Amino acid sequence: MTKGKLLAVDDNKSILSALELLLQDDFEEIKTISNPNQLPSLIENGEFDLVLLDMNFSAGVNTGNEGLYWLSRIQELRPDMEVVLFTAYGDVELAVKALKKGAADFVLKPWDNEKLRATLNNVYKLQQSKKEIKQLKQKTQALRSEMDRNQHFIIARSPQMLDILNLVRKVAQTDANVLITGDNGTGKELIARELHRHSKRSNEIMVSVDMGAISETLFESELFGHKKGAFTDAREDRTGKIENANNGTLFLDEIGNLPIQLQPKLLAVLQNRVVTPIGTNKPVPVDIRLICATNRNPATMVAEGTFREDLLYRINTIHIEVPPLRERKEDIEAIAIHFLEVYRNKYRKPVKKISAAGLAKLTHYKWPGNVRELQHAIEKAVILSDDKAELTPDDFFFQPVIHDGDDVFEGTLEEMERKMIAKAIKSNNSNLSAVAGQLGVTRQTLYNKMKKYNL
Numbered sequence: 001m002t003k004g005k006l007l008a009v010d011d012n013k014s015i016l017s018a019l020e021l022l023l024q025d026d027f028e029e030i031k032t033i034s035n036p037n038q039l040p041s042l043i044e045n046g047e048f049d050l051v052l053l054d055m056n057f058s059a060g061v062n063t064g065n066e067g068l069y070w071l072s073r074i075q076e077l078r079p080d081m082e083v084v085l086f087t088a089y090g091d092v093e094l095a096v097k098a099l100k101k102g103a104a105d106f107v108l109k110p111w112d113n114e115k116l117r118a119t120l121n122n123v124y125k126l127q128q129s130k131k132e133i134k135q136l137k138q139k140t141q142a143l144r145s146e147m148d149r150n151q152h153f154i155i156a157r158s159p160q161m162l163d164i165l166n167l168v169r170k171v172a173q174t175d176a177n178v179l180i181t182g183d184n185g186t187g188k189e190l191i192a193r194e195l196h197r198h199s200k201r202s203n204e205i206m207v208s209v210d211m212g213a214i215s216e217t218l219f220e221s222e223l224f225g226h227k228k229g230a231f232t233d234a235r236e237d238r239t240g241k242i243e244n245a246n247n248g249t250l251f252l253d254e255i256g257n258l259p260i261q262l263q264p265k266l267l268a269v270l271q272n273r274v275v276t277p278i279g280t281n282k283p284v285p286v287d288i289r290l291i292c293a294t295n296r297n298p299a300t301m302v303a304e305g306t307f308r309e310d311l312l313y314r315i316n317t318i319h320i321e322v323p324p325l326r327e328r329k330e331d332i333e334a335i336a337i338h339f340l341e342v343y344r345n346k347y348r349k350p351v352k353k354i355s356a357a358g359l360a361k362l363t364h365y366k367w368p369g370n371v372r373e374l375q376h377a378i379e380k381a382v383i384l385s386d387d388k389a390e391l392t393p394d395d396f397f398f399q400p401v402i403h404d405g406d407d408v409f410e411g412t413l414e415e416m417e418r419k420m421i422a423k424a425i426k427s428n429n430s431n432l433s434a435v436a437g438q439l440g441v442t443r444q445t446l447y448n449k450m451k452k453y454n455l
């Protein structure tokens with residue numbers, strides 16, 4: 001067990017010297033002060049684990065109110081700090097009052113050496129256990145959400161995705177760093193989870209960090225952790241995500257968002273396999289498998305000077321490029337049917353299948369948002385399906401995609417026709433002869449189509 005750091009506060013200097021002598025083997029560091037006004041700055045900036053605090057400081061005053069005041073100041077500044085009180089013989093009532101206010105324990109003066117040592121050591125051990133419990137709770141929480149996510153499996157029918165799955169199974173067993181690239185929603189995170197699931201680290205945690213969601217000022221503390229007092233707001237020790245992933249997998253999503261000035265720090269972690277939390281100079285060894293993902297082109301970022309080439313070489317031992325959904329149409333039907341099953345159960349709907357025309361519409365759409373968009377399209381269709389047994393083309397609504405001022409409509413031929421007629425009616429201020437002329441059809445044909453499309 002590591003030794004703690006003690007701060008002892010008493011206005012009697014000979015008591016402080018005696019404490020230093022007595023406790024030197026029990027603590028890694030003992031700092032003594034006779035003026036409690038120094039407490040706030042020491043507590044905020046120092047690395048102390050516990051405080052031994054006298055109850056009275058002004059000559060002739062022995063109400064203990066000063067001790068109670070400093071106890072609550074310490075609790076305000078550092079809620080995780082343990083405080084043991086020094087009270088004069090006969091002040092037991094005062095000591096009980098202090099315990100109710102959150103002091104960890106008290107020792108009566110004149111003290112018994114062994115009793116004092118045992119009390120301080122026990123309080124320190126208790127504090128360490130509380131810390132461990134807190135860390136374990138964080139880990140359990142992360143594991144739980146990971147288990148939820150692990151229930152999603154990759155569906156693959158296209159030759160490209162089947163090749164990727166093959167590669168994933170081969171690479172998973174090694175500790176090689178993997179870089180996954182591809183557009184948003186193509187399934188990069190799902191592939192990272194699959195790599196972890198098939199790796200020899202699968203019983204350990206996979207820690208995901210969304211680099212796109214962390215503000216620049218918090219990057220370092222999120223990844224490397226910090227020591228209490230390392231900067232304003234660092235009220236407690238915090239383990240960084242890299243250390244949290246120890247023995248498991250670290251997934252850095254949107255790695256392209258890592259600011260260039262922090263890239264050497266990540267590179268150093270990967271080279272030396274240690275992290276140094278902010279505010280300490282104690283490197284902590286870490287054993288992690290690294291998977292990174294980005295929707296940007298890393299080679300272009302290197303050429304633009306926004307990504308370090310040496311870091312790219314470190315992270316892309318194996319590079320997996322996930323194609324957009326429109327380039328692997330064979331996957332669309334299987335994924336759509338999978339999500340139909342998921343959402344009909346979730347929303348308790350009778351809808352059981354997607355009609356052939358409905359599937360054709362899904363297959364021909366370009367899916368700019370990839371699998372995530374397909375998932376949402378199916379979810380929406382199921383929610384709105386009432387008592388239907390089958391989803392048809394009308395159940396899927398897609399936004400038109402506009403390019404350079406020209407309308408490129410996505411959807412079935414009939415949908416495109418309806419949209420073109422509606423657009424022509426609007427641009428010709430409902431002058432139907434002009435509309436028919438523009439579209440190159442007779443007025444009768446235009447009327448028929450308007451009736452058909454309810455225009």
Ligand SMILES: Nc1ncnc2c1ncn2[C@@H]1O[C@H](COP(=O)(O)OP(=O)(O)OP(=O)(O)O)[C@@H](O)[C@H]1O
Nearest residue numbers: 152153154155183184185186187188189190371372
């Ligand atoms: N092949 C697949 N089979 C089943 N579900 C998939 C597949 N690919 C992606 N998904 C689902 O689509 C959604 C988006 O996938 P994921 O988050 O892995 O994409 P991503 O590429 O990491 O996205 P982003 O770049 O936006 O972070 C998730 O709900 C995921 O479960």
